[in-house]
């Protein structure tokens with residue numbers, strides 16, 4: 001597979017507006033959009049930093065992955081996303097190499113990216129997202 005760059009770093013927060021105060025007012029990074037991704041039960045804010053982005057994630061539901069993460073570990077880095085040029089091929093290659101995929105088919109994430117998560121038990125303890133964007 002062809003890994004292009006770190007697409008984004010996903011950070012779980014309890015409250016997006018509250019968290020944005022730190023990123024925008026303290027760090028001076030501009031939020032370039034907010035979007036709800038129903039399938040993942042999240043409200044997402046994008047903050048571009050150089051060639052990559054910080055993705056702030058607030059849960060829209062008590063049983064979503066971000067709510068569960070915060071309940072168990074508290075706020076913090078929840079995943080890292082790597083940009084690939086062909087997600088279908090990347091998923092197949094991961095499976096061939098014995099990596100446990102949470103998503104064996106791409107889903108649609110923020111900004112209409114095609115995304116697939118790899119299980120932290122197969123990746124030395126990080127939740128890894130593969131992301132293909134046009």
Ligand SMILES: C[C@@H](C(=O)O)C(=O)SCCNC(=O)CCNC(=O)[C@H](O)C(C)(C)COP(=O)(O)OP(=O)(O)OC[C@H]1O[C@@H](n2cnc3c(N)ncnc32)[C@H](O)[C@@H]1OP(=O)(O)O
Nearest residue numbers: 010037040044065068078079102109110117120125126127
């Ligand atoms: C909008 C979109 C986008 O970018 O476009 C997004 O990013 S959406 C971002 C939000 N969506 C997602 O995260 C979807 C994919 N995530 C999931 O399917 C789930 O959250 C799992 C990663 C499978 C975890 O599920 P669940 O909490 O039910 O399982 P669990 O508590 O039994 O966890 C199993 C083991 O994985 C570990 N574990 C759980 N979440 C982890 C995380 N974020 N990073 C690293 N390790 C993690 C636990 O500590 C546990 O290890 P031990 O057994 O050693 O204690």
Ligand SMILES: [Co+2]
Nearest residue numbers: 010055081129
């Ligand atoms: Co993400």
